[in-house]
Structure formats: C-alpha cells, structure tokens
Amino acid sequence: MNFQIVEEAALKIKTMEVRGAARIARFAAETLKKFAEMVESNFDENMKKAAEILLNTRPTAVSLYNAINYVMNYEGDNDREKKESAIARAEEFIKWVETAHEKIGEIGARRIKDGSVVMTHCNSSAALSVIKTAYKMGKVVEVFATESRPRMQGHLTVKELSEAGIPATLIVDSAVRYFIEDVDYVVVGADTITANGALINKIGTSQIALAAKEARVPFMVAAETYKFSPKTVFGELVVIEERDASEVAPPEILNLNGVKVRNPAFDATPRDYIDVIITEIGAIPPEMAYLVIKERLGYAVFGTEELKISARHFD
Numbered sequence: 001m002n003f004q005i006v007e008e009a010a011l012k013i014k015t016m017e018v019r020g021a022a023r024i025a026r027f028a029a030e031t032l033k034k035f036a037e038m039v040e041s042n043f044d045e046n047m048k049k050a051a052e053i054l055l056n057t058r059p060t061a062v063s064l065y066n067a068i069n070y071v072m073n074y075e076g077d078n079d080r081e082k083k084e085s086a087i088a089r090a091e092e093f094i095k096w097v098e099t100a101h102e103k104i105g106e107i108g109a110r111r112i113k114d115g116s117v118v119m120t121h122c123n124s125s126a127a128l129s130v131i132k133t134a135y136k137m138g139k140v141v142e143v144f145a146t147e148s149r150p151r152m153q154g155h156l157t158v159k160e161l162s163e164a165g166i167p168a169t170l171i172v173d174s175a176v177r178y179f180i181e182d183v184d185y186v187v188v189g190a191d192t193i194t195a196n197g198a199l200i201n202k203i204g205t206s207q208i209a210l211a212a213k214e215a216r217v218p219f220m221v222a223a224e225t226y227k228f229s230p231k232t233v234f235g236e237l238v239v240i241e242e243r244d245a246s247e248v249a250p251p252e253i254l255n256l257n258g259v260k261v262r263n264p265a266f267d268a269t270p271r272d273y274i275d276v277i278i279t280e281i282g283a284i285p286p287e288m289a290y291l292v293i294k295e296r297l298g299y300a301v302f303g304t305e306e307l308k309i310s311a312r313h314f315d
C-alpha cells in the first residue's frame, strides 16, 4: 500500500503549511477519507498505519486526535462496509467543523456589547468567527491583534480582518498589557480544553489572560466541542509542543556558548482566568468541560491508551 498522500499531509501539518487546530483536524479527516477510498485490502491495518502517521505530527491540539478517532471508529463486517463507514464518518466530521464555526460566531457575538474593542491572539478561525459576526452586527469597532511570535500568525489575522473590512491594530506580544485598558473583551481560540477547564492555546495566551484579569476585561474562548480532550479525563497531561529553536533566533545567537533558546508553541491558561467558553452547543463556564467531554464526545477506554470517541456530531 502506498502511503504517499498520508505522508505528504503529515509533512504539511508538521511544517505548519496547514495549521490551526480546526484546519488540522479537518485536513486529517479529509486525508483519511481520500486514503480510505484508495485502500483495496487489509483495511484495518492500512487505516491504522495512516492514522498513526497523521497523529505523529503535532502533539498539542486534541482536535487532530479527536478527528482521527472519529473516523477510525468506523464499523462493518467486511472491508467494503468498513470503507463506506470510514468515508461517511470523515464526511460527518468535516460537516461538524463547518457547522460549528457558524454557531460559535452567533453565540459568541451575542455576548459582545455595542461599540466594543476586542483583542485576539494568534490566528483562530473560531475566535475570528465570533469577531466577524459581532462586527456584522455593528458591535465591534476595532480589533487588537498580537503578532504571535515566532511564527507571526497575527499577520494572518490582520489580513483576514482587513479583508472583512474590520479596523485592526497589530501589536507586538509584549504590548498586551500596555493596551489592555483600551479593550472590552479578549477573544481567543483553543487547541485543547482539558477536563478541568484549562485552556491550551498559542504561547502567550496565559499572559494575556493574566493581564485581562487584572484589568477586569472578560476573557472569552471560542472552542468547538472537538477541542475538548477526553484523554485528560484519564489523567493524561497535554503535551506542549516545543518547536525548533531556529524559529526564534538566528544562527549567531543559537551558536553562542552557554545560551539556550527555547520555543514552546503553546501554554496553559487555568480555568480561573476564563469567563466563558463559546462552543457550538452553547456558552459554558470552564467548570463544565468535563460534562462536555462526557456528554458530547462520549468515551470508553479500550486497551490502555486508546480512547474510542463515539462523538455525536452537531446537526
């Protein structure tokens, strides 16, 4: 069996050509669907290998894991039935991604008051859905977007805001506290929400949450339910990806004697800093994360590590 399309997709995720938790999840489901269509024999074995290649790319966003588990939860008595089921489940997952954004936009925008200034970090499609919907309703007057070093996803955000006609101000990450008094809401996305309601998102998110709490600025998280982590119910800790130091500093710095350069890509914001999590099934307090995982994703342990996600997708 030729795994080329899966390996190419995995490389795109690793190198961040495809990035952002929702896009990664959708892309993994699309890739598994294409691959399933090509498999002619030993369906289980080949799909398992493809799933492993995709999983072994970026460790932090649970959306990738949930997408893969959702597709891999296919059923059937023979290869043909299994293939049909896997393809149908991949399509279901893709639909889930698409419909969730719109709902999150609607629900999140309702919480924003007229004439608001919003701050966002990194480049989150879910957070942008809230901001764009609120803007269309005439509620957002300006958006502060952080650069989000070292990969500058903030540049993507301001481009998107500009295309949508939304006044945007790009700031360096360290200017967050300087501007926080001018802001009415912080809206960010999520890579993972843990069972205890903590948010794992782009490095720097927790500092923004700290500044927002000090300034009494509401901190809103936009997260589809497939960003919630069933693994954390079983005590597993979220692995924070540490990327290559060359993303942060040039060779003359990297080669200095006695100097280390570290590049963690994500950090954890404790639930006490989060006012609300906007999901496609409603605005929830972070304390409800466990219930979302239990009711929405459903889980059953099989083997020692694997979780069977029997997610009920959003209709």
Ligand code: RUB
Residues within 6 Å of the ligand: 019, 020, 021, 022, 023, 061, 121, 122, 123, 124, 125, 126, 127, 153, 188, 189, 190, 191, 201, 202, 203, 265
């Ligand atoms: C992206 C990032 C985003 C979340 C949510 O990190 O941290 O805030 O993934 O995005 P990276 P979305 O650029 O390293 O992948 O709402 O689009 O899923």
